[in-house]
Amino acid sequence: MKKEKFSYTRISCYQTCRWQYYLKYVKKFKVERTDNTKLANKGIAFHEIAEKYKSTDTIDDLTAAMRARATELSVDPDEYDYREAAIRLRWFMDDFVGKKDVKLERESWVNGELAGVPFCGALDVRLTPKKKDGAEHYYIVDFKSGKKADTESYRSQLALYTHLWGAELGFDFDETIERVHAYAFFPLAVVPRASTLSDEERAMESLKKIHFTIDQLMAYVAQYEDTVAKIKAEDWSRIDEKSADISFVCSFCQFAGIPKGFHPVVHCARTYDNGVKAPRSIKIGLDAR
Numbered sequence: 094m095k096k097e098k099f100s101y102t103r104i105s106c107y108q109t110c111r112w113q114y115y116l117k118y119v120k121k122f123k124v125e126r127t128d129n130t131k132l133a134n135k136g137i138a139f140h141e142i143a144e145k146y147k148s149t150d151t152i153d154d155l156t157a158a159m160r161a162r163a164t165e166l167s168v169d170p171d172e173y174d175y176r177e178a179a180i181r182l183r184w185f186m187d188d189f190v191g192k193k194d195v196k197l198e199r200e201s202w203v204n205g206e207l208a209g210v211p212f213c214g215a216l217d218v219r220l221t222p223k224k225k226d227g228a229e230h231y232y233i234v235d236f237k238s239g240k241k242a243d244t245e246s247y248r249s250q251l252a253l254y255t256h257l258w259g260a261e262l263g264f265d266f267d268e269t270i271e272r273v274h275a276y277a278f279f280p281l282a283v284v285p286r287a288s289t290l291s292d293e294e295r296a297m298e299s300l301k302k303i304h305f306t307i308d309q310l311m312a313y314v315a316q317y318e319d320t321v322a323k324i325k326a327e328d329w330s331r332i333d334e335k336s337a338d339i340s341f342v343c344s345f346c347q348f349a350g351i352p353k354g355f356h357p358v359v360h361c362a363r364t365y366d367n368g369v370k371a372p373r374s375i376k377i378g379l380d381a382r
């Protein structure tokens with residue numbers, strides 16, 4: 094049987110709500126709904142255009158493409174500054190990436206193993222040096238659609254990707270810290286004192302390097318291994334809805350507000366009882382992956 098892969102999303106799902114983890118990864122239920130996808134969709138509109146970026150694209154082209162895609166995804170394009178996102182994207186691709194002697198990969202995968210289970214990570218951008226001299230540098234950039242260019246909540250995710258790629262390259266922790274560099278790029282974030290900055294300065298402000306010490310990277314890896322051990326030790330036949338844990342994650346959760354009785358297994362009575370109501374039109378199926 095094919096071994097199921099673990100990922101940052103899967104681990105953080107377990108850490109935030111065991112009931113969601115049970116429904117999504119143990120029972121493999123999937124809910125089709127569009128009522129709570131706006132926050133994800135505003136970023137998808139940027140991601141999809143960034144994925145196809147060509148150096149001949151103008152700011153107007155990029156802005157129009159992002160706005161059109163946002164509209165298709167039921168996001169009001171006037172709610173987010175896609176023109177600013179286009180300006181930052183051009184700077185990122187032409188200056189940050191374009192001035193390095195690297196091979197650019199968009200939407201690629203890094204794979205590895207932690208605690209005896211396979212792990213994968215989806216990289217928005219990965220830059221591999223063209224010349225290998227034993228001291229070359231590697232770059233990972235993750236696109237984030239938050240309003241604040243704050244890296245704190247992304248450190249754990251980027252630590253995983255850094256470690257997986259370092260291991261894939263055959264690096265130990267020391268070498269990984271030295272040679273694999275992680276960044277978060279915030280094309281839609283509000284930049285402080287934006288009106289006093291040039292286009293280039295605002296774009297630079299929205300690209301944040303995430304620094305790790307060796308101890309920090311090792312601690313993140315140990316946390317992932319610890320969580321995998323906890324997941325393996327779970328007796329899922331004993332879980333019930335009391336494990337549902339309300340947090341900010343519920344705003345994106347496919348199971349939010351589904352009342353008891355709507356489906357034999359799938360519900361989140363805890364959010365339903367707190368006033369979240371899923372539309373009756375949702376469809377529940379099994380995730381085929």
Ligand code: SF4
Nearest residue numbers: 110338343346349361
């Ligand atoms: S809506 Fe919240 S409490 Fe309910 S399953 Fe999802 S994450 Fe857990």
